[in-house]
Amino acid sequence: MATRVLDQHPAHAAAHGEKTGLWSWVTTVDHKRIGILYGATAFFFFLLGGVEALLLRIQLGSPESTFLSPDTYNQLFTMHGTTMIFLAIMPLSAMFFNYLIPLQIGARDVAFPRLNAFSYWVFLLGGLFLNSSFLFGAAPDQGWFGYANLTSKQYSPGLNVDFWMLGLQILGIASLAAAVNFFVTVLNMRAPGMTLMRMPMFVWMSFITQVLLLLAFPVITVALILLMYDRFFGSNFFVPSGGGDPLLWQHLFWIFGHPEVYILILPAFGIVSEVLPVFSRKPLFGYAAMVFSGVFIAFLGFGVWSHHMFSTGMGPLADTFFALTTMLIAIPTGVKIFNWIGTMWGGSLQYRTPMLFAIGFIAMFIIGGLSGVMHSSPPADLQQTDTYFVVAHFHYVLFGGSIFGLTAGAYYWWPKMFGRLLDERLGKLHFWLMLIGFNLTFFPMHFVGLHGMPRRVYTYPEGLGFDLMNQIETAGSFVLTVAFLVFLYNIFKTSRQPRNAPADPWNGATLEWSIPSPPPEFNFAEIPTVHGRDALWEMKRQRGGQLPEPIRASGAGIHMPNPSYWPLVTAVGVLAVFVSLMVIGHTGVLGVAAAIALLFVGVYMWAYEPAG
Amino acid sequence: MLLRTVARRSSRWITALGLLVVTLAACSTDQYPQTTLLPRGDFAKIADDLLDTTVRWALLVFVLVEGVLLYAVFRFRGKPGDAEPHQTHGNTTVEVIWTVIPALILAAIAVPTVRAIFQTNATPGKDALTIEVVGHQWWWEFRYPEFNITTANEMHVPVGRMVSLRMGSNDVIHSFWVPQFAAKRDVFANRETRMWFTAQAEGDYPGQCAEFCGIQHGRMAHRIKAQKPEEFQAWVAHMQTLGPKPPGAAAPAGDQQYALGEKLFTGKGCIACHSFAAVNAPKGMVGPNLANIGSRSYLAAGTLKNTDENLARWIRDPQGIKKGVLMPNLGVTEAEAQALVAYLRAQK
Numbered sequence: 001m002a003t004r005v006l007d008q009h010p011a012h013a014a015a016h017g018e019k020t021g022l023w024s025w026v027t028t029v030d031h032k033r034i035g036i037l038y039g040a041t042a043f044f045f046f047l048l049g050g051v052e053a054l055l056l057r058i059q060l061g062s063p064e065s066t067f068l069s070p071d072t073y074n075q076l077f078t079m080h081g082t083t084m085i086f087l088a089i090m091p092l093s094a095m096f097f098n099y100l101i102p103l104q105i106g107a108r109d110v111a112f113p114r115l116n117a118f119s120y121w122v123f124l125l126g127g128l129f130l131n132s133s134f135l136f137g138a139a140p141d142q143g144w145f146g147y148a149n150l151t152s153k154q155y156s157p158g159l160n161v162d163f164w165m166l167g168l169q170i171l172g173i174a175s176l177a178a179a180v181n182f183f184v185t186v187l188n189m190r191a192p193g194m195t196l197m198r199m200p201m202f203v204w205m206s207f208i209t210q211v212l213l214l215l216a217f218p219v220i221t222v223a224l225i226l227l228m229y230d231r232f233f234g235s236n237f238f239v240p241s242g243g244g245d246p247l248l249w250q251h252l253f254w255i256f257g258h259p260e261v262y263i264l265i266l267p268a269f270g271i272v273s274e275v276l277p278v279f280s281r282k283p284l285f286g287y288a289a290m291v292f293s294g295v296f297i298a299f300l301g302f303g304v305w306s307h308h309m310f311s312t313g314m315g316p317l318a319d320t321f322f323a324l325t326t327m328l329i330a331i332p333t334g335v336k337i338f339n340w341i342g343t344m345w346g347g348s349l350q351y352r353t354p355m356l357f358a359i360g361f362i363a364m365f366i367i368g369g370l371s372g373v374m375h376s377s378p379p380a381d382l383q384q385t386d387t388y389f390v391v392a393h394f395h396y397v398l399f400g401g402s403i404f405g406l407t408a409g410a411y412y413w414w415p416k417m418f419g420r421l422l423d424e425r426l427g428k429l430h431f432w433l434m435l436i437g438f439n440l441t442f443f444p445m446h447f448v449g450l451h452g453m454p455r456r457v458y459t460y461p462e463g464l465g466f467d468l469m470n471q472i473e474t475a476g477s478f479v480l481t482v483a484f485l486v487f488l489y490n491i492f493k494t495s496r497q498p499r500n501a502p503a504d505p506w507n508g509a510t511l512e513w514s515i516p517s518p519p520p521e522f523n524f525a526e527i528p529t530v531h532g533r534d535a536l537w538e539m540k541r542q543r544g545g546q547l548p549e550p551i552r553a554s555g556a557g558i559h560m561p562n563p564s565y566w567p568l569v570t571a572v573g574v575l576a577v578f579v580s581l582m583v584i585g586h587t588g589v590l591g592v593a594a595a596i597a598l599l600f601v602g603v604y605m606w607a608y609e610p611a612g
Numbered sequence: 613m614l615l616r617t618v619a620r621r622s623s624r625w626i627t628a629l630g631l632l633v634v635t636l637a638a639c640s641t642d643q644y645p646q647t648t649l650l651p652r653g654d655f656a657k658i659a660d661d662l663l664d665t666t667v668r669w670a671l672l673v674f675v676l677v678e679g680v681l682l683y684a685v686f687r688f689r690g691k692p693g694d695a696e697p698h699q700t701h702g703n704t705t706v707e708v709i710w711t712v713i714p715a716l717i718l719a720a721i722a723v724p725t726v727r728a729i730f731q732t733n734a735t736p737g738k739d740a741l742t743i744e745v746v747g748h749q750w751w752w753e754f755r756y757p758e759f760n761i762t763t764a765n766e767m768h769v770p771v772g773r774m775v776s777l778r779m780g781s782n783d784v785i786h787s788f789w790v791p792q793f794a795a796k797r798d799v800f801a802n803r804e805t806r807m808w809f810t811a812q813a814e815g816d817y818p819g820q821c822a823e824f825c826g827i828q829h830g831r832m833a834h835r836i837k838a839q840k841p842e843e844f845q846a847w848v849a850h851m852q853t854l855g856p857k858p859p860g861a862a863a864p865a866g867d868q869q870y871a872l873g874e875k876l877f878t879g880k881g882c883i884a885c886h887s888f889a890a891v892n893a894p895k896g897m898v899g900p901n902l903a904n905i906g907s908r909s910y911l912a913a914g915t916l917k918n919t920d921e922n923l924a925r926w927i928r929d930p931q932g933i934k935k936g937v938l939m940p941n942l943g944v945t946e947a948e949a950q951a952l953v954a955y956l957r958a959q960k
Contacts, residue, residue: 070827070935143824149801150784150826155749240802246785247800281690286702311787311822312798313805316733320726327718334714335707341681342706347697348690359685366677370670377721379728380662382795383648386787386822450663452646452791454822457830461914464818465644 019521019563027563029113030521034120035098036417041124042091048131049083050484052076054477057441061474063462073458074141075160079131081144082164085264086171087127089398092406093267094123097182097206099417103512103519104200106191106528106535111184113561114606115177121571122174129575130167133160140164143456145257146227148238148249153231159582162231166578169224172217173574179213182206191511193530197291200510200534201284204291205270208298212259212266215302220256223249232584247312254305262301264398266294268405269336272358275408276340278506279355280347283534286339293332293339300329310378311385319378326376333369337362352506353427357408360435364400368393371446386456389449395442407434407487412506419499419517426490433483440476444469503550509534516552522560525553566606573599645818646791652813652838653793654774658728665724669717732795736808740776743767747779747786747799747821750828750937751900751913755893761851762893764900766908768837769811770844777807782896787823790836796822811838818914827936833914854890854903854959864958872948873955880942882952888959898938906960912937923956924949 019028028034055076059068068076098116102109110116133139138159142151151161186207190199199207227249229235236242238249277284284290306314306322340362349355371393375381384390407430415421448469453460460466504513514536515523532538540547576595580587641650651660688697745767746753754767769775779788781799789796794809821832839847864870877883887894890903900913908918912934916922927949930939944952 070830074827074829141827147785147824150824155784155826240800245802247803280688280697281694282697282699283701285700286707289702289707311796312800316729319729319733323725323729324722327722330718331711331714335711337677338710339707341677341684342700342703344681344684344688346700347688348694349685349688350690359681362681363678366674366681370674373718373721374663374666374670377662377666377725377728379659379725379732379795380666382732382797383656383659383663383791386789386796450648451644452648452818452820454789454820456824457820459830461833464646 024563026568027117027565029109029117029561029563029567031098031102031110031113031116032417032519032521032523034116035095035100037120038091038098038123039095041120041127042088042095045083045087045127046089046092047484049080049088050481052080052083054481056080057474057477059458060460060470062471063460063467065459068458070458071141074456075134075139077456078140078143078164079134082130082140082168084398085144085260086168087123087130089264089402089406090175091123093206093209093264093402094119094178096202096267096271096406096409096413097178097209100413100512101182101185101203101206102189103416103515103523104203104510105186105189105194106511106524106530107185107189108523108527108558109561110181111189112181114564114567115181117564118567118571119174119178119181121568122170122177122574125571125575126167126170126174129170129578130163133163133167136163138163140167145253146249147253148227148230148246149240149244151227151231151249152239154239161227162582165224165227165231166582169221169228170574170578172221172224175213176217176221179210179217183210183214186210191528191530194535197288198530198533198535201273201287201290202267202270202510205266205273205294208294209263209266212263212298212301216256216259216263219252223252223256226252228581232581247309250309250312251305254308255302257308258305259298259301261394261397262297264402265405266298268361268402268409269294271405271409271412272340272361274510275354275358275412276343277534278412278508279350279352279358280344281350281507282343282347283509283537284339285342285345286335287533289335290339293335296332297329300325300332304329307376307378307381310381323376323378327373330369330373330376337366337369352411353422353424353431354408354412354506356428356431357404357411360431361401361404361408364396364404364438368396368398368400371396384449386454387449388445388453388455391455392442392445392449395445399438399442404434413512414494415501415505416512416517416519418494419501420494420497421501421505422494423490426486426493430483430486430490433479433486437476437479437481437483440479441473442476444472448473504536504547507546509537511535514539514547514550516550520552520555522555522558525550525555525558562609562611564606564609566602566609570599570602570606573602641792641815641817646820648791648795651792652815653790653809653811655732655794655807655809656790656792658732659795662724662728666721669721673714673717734808735806736774736776740774740808741770742776742778743769745777745779745788745799747781747783747788747825748898748900749783749826750821750832750934752788752821752832752834753782753900756848759848759852760892761848761854761890761903762901763851763890763904764902765833765910765913766835766837766904768839768844768847770841771811771814771838772841774808774810777809779805779807784825785823786821786825786832788834789819789822790817791819792817793836793838798823811836814838814840816909820914828934831913831915831934833910835909835914851890851904854888855892856887856889867954869951869954870958872951873953876944876948876952877955880944880948880952882942885939902956902959904960906957920953920957923953927952 059065059073136159140163141160142156146164150156186203226237230237230239236244238244238246273284303325304322306318307326310319375384411422411427448466451465453466501517503516511528576598580591580595651657742757744755752765755762779799781801785798785800787796787798793811794807797805797807799805815838817836819834821829885897885899886902887897888903893901911918911922911926915934916926926933928944929941930937931941
């Protein structure tokens with residue numbers, strides 16, 4: 001115990017090789033630090049997206065409100081969606097991928113540590129690029145889905161669509177690089193004895209997510225390139241007057257867009273599959289079914305995309321095909337829900353904050369899943385689509401699902417990442433406020449949508465019966481605001497506590513709980529050998545009880561990758577290429593060439609950097 | 613302890629929530645004129661029947677699954693000093709059952725769904741009234757080829773006769789939504805889409821564009837006036853008298869305001885975007901056809917009630933009322949606006 005107190009002393013920490021200072025963060029290639037960078041940045045963008053939503057809700061809180069002008073409203077709802085999907089949920093998931101995948105598979109880092117850093121920097125720069133549009137009064141305003149031909153130069157002459165198009169392209173690069181990294185890491189770097197069917201469920205769900213990323217992002221990359229050619233170089237892929245087809249955009253976008261929603265939910269599925277067993281004190285019910293249902297969802301997820309297009313008049317055969325595949329995908333999803341309840345059944349349920357959020361996730365996701373099934377029937381969907389009914393549906397799965405799940409993960413893994421446990425009482429308050437606020441905000445949307453309120457409208461008249469429901473929704477969004485303030489206060493209060501969380505505060509089942517909180521740079525002093533699922537429970541069973549608090553070993557003799565700034569330089573090069581495309585009217589091809597040169601320098605120096 | 617209090621309080625919550633649900637779901641077209649839940653046309657009934665089917669199953673599944681979850685939350689609450697629970701890993705029988713049952717439920721939804729897909733995609737018979745719908749940023753054009761008349765934003769239909777909509781767009785993708793009689797269908801610049809319905813009740817109903825189409829997507833509403841067949845025929849006959857206007861024609865004798873308004877309509881340039889010819893109306897006009905503007909219920913695609921005051925406001929400051937609309941502010945003075953209102957009000 002005395003040694004642990006001394007561990008907190010900076011000089012001692014430095015002597016143990018722990019790096020400190022801003023430069024160490026700028027050049028880090030440590031997956032744990034990169035994870036924290038992802039988390040902090042994503043959380044900031046999440047709050048930004050939340051403020052955007054709050055502004056929208058204030059505008060919609062009364063009919064004919066003039067709080068926001070229509071163009072401001074359209075920019076805010078576009079940025080709210082784009083931010084929450086690409087700058088909040090995905091990178092929050094990336095925080096967990098980064099921090100936990102190596103720890104849970106018993107590895108010391110990811111397969112490509114510098115590529116890992118590169119992914120983060122590209123994400124940060126992409127997010128900043130996208131949001132810099134506000135400074136030009138030209139934030140994207142065409143919806144997060146950017147339907148052609150509204151996005152053509154003729155109907156969107158300003159910079160708004162350009163920011164969106166190029167920003168998303170940048171973010172796509174970050175996601176693809178990270179996906180390659182985690183895909184290879186999971187396949188190649190598991191500890192001895194950890195077969196695929198012994199991996200923690202979070203690793204499985206994350207692995208499937210990487211496959212989805214690798215297959216789906218190239219499609220939107222292509223779509224955005226075609227759009228760029230239309231807007232910058234006068235082609236007509238999506239321009240009807242030139243023989244193009246706006247519907248082509250929709251197909252390309254949704255072939256990406258539907259797998260994207262599974263990218264958004266699967267990590268939360270994985271987190272909940274970790275939290276429930278630990279706080280039920282029994283293993284995950286039906287491990288194999290959980291794996292195969294995840295694989296099936298991912299595979300089938302590429303076969304449902306046109307359920308976003310039921311109102312486009314594709315004809316009865318297409319409608320039928322996509323209706324049936326959409327209904328089919330409900331089956332493996334339902335199986336997961338039952339398996340989670342089966343995990344709780346007969347357990348000894350511990351109602352700590354992570355568990356509350358995990359249970360809240362199940363309850364809310366059931367609702368979102370059921371409204372999804374209601375959408376799967378095209379004739380019925382023709383009334384529901386593009387109304388607030390679908391806004392309710394996807395918020396139940398994305399907020400009630402992903403966000404609740406990610407929050408469960410935050411409370412669960414906070415002690416491991418930061419060496420401190422978040423306050424339980426504040427956590428419970430956060431949970432109840434979020435549950436109540438969330439339902440107040442989004443449940444009435446089912447009704448106001450069926451009663452005729454379309455989406456993406458900056459106002460509505462009196463006399464259509466929308467007033468009361470919108471008022472309730474706006475009130476709910478303020479309750480949500482308080483919930484997040486409580487969370488922020490919890491984080492702040494916790495940061496001032498001493499860093500003395502034990503290695504295993506929850507009696508965890510997986511390997512990350514066998515090393516100190518937070519772990520040393522090299523993670524494991526000795527790579528463990530795994531003999532079964534729930535490797536740590538297995539070890540505790542062998543030992544006949546709790547494991548002793550792990551010693552903070554010196555790590556002498558363990559070689560870790562050197563820090564590097566070339567990933568950052570390369571990331572700046574990527575940004576430069578896209579900015580140069582944006583301003584090609586001013587800086588011409590020379591600008592693009594200069595940017596490519598910078599990119600080339602970054603890659604070259606990175607490639608030839610001494611292994612050290 | 614907290615949980616016991618919550619359990620007591622939640623029963624009150626559940627009652628309150630139930631009441632709220634019932635209140636919100638309760639509907640009348642007076643309260644919810646744009647609702648999808650009171651279908652008054654055959655197409656909308658098909659959609660509503662499917663909604664009923666899916667809602668029933670969804671409610672059943674909801675009550676069952678959330679019920680089991682809630683039960684588990686209370687029944688298996690851990691107490692300090694609990695022994696380790698039985699380490700169940702799964703149960704193949706149970707897992708098979710709970711895979712097959714959802715599949716059966718989905719099949720029960722799929723069968724009526726597929727039937728309805730083919731029904732709603734069927735082509736209306738030759739007796740149907742064809743109406744061409746053209747979406748514009750940010751108004752709706754309606755053409756009746758059978759009668760050679762064109763109007764905007766207000767669609768008249770006869771009760772009891774099938775209407776066959778042939779739809780397109782002048783610019784970007786819009787979506788024509790008739791919640792009371794039909795549903796919605798997107799409209800495109802490069803292809804025709806179709807929808808059909810038979811209005812089964814008279815009335816004056818609102819609808820809105822349902823595909824984001826730019827700055828004023830939120831203000832692209834239309835109205836459907838479902839009329840008795842005789843009234844509809846009378847409306848058609850009247851519209852057929854509204855041909856192109858020679859200057860000075862039909863000016864009420866001595867009406868100086870009208871005459872001034874007529875001069876201003878050309879002088880200010882309104883004539884470049886708007887036509888008064890309901891018959892043989894020109895295509896591709898930037899602004900709505902104004903043949904019967906004097907008698908329409910709303911202006912600017914459902915934005916303003918059609919009163920003299922609103923019409924004057926609209927003429928003088930369209931940008932202030934509907935920012936970004938393609939109708940520019942032309943520096944029309946108060947006096948000029950009054951004249952224009954008098955002129956337009958006479959175009960019924």
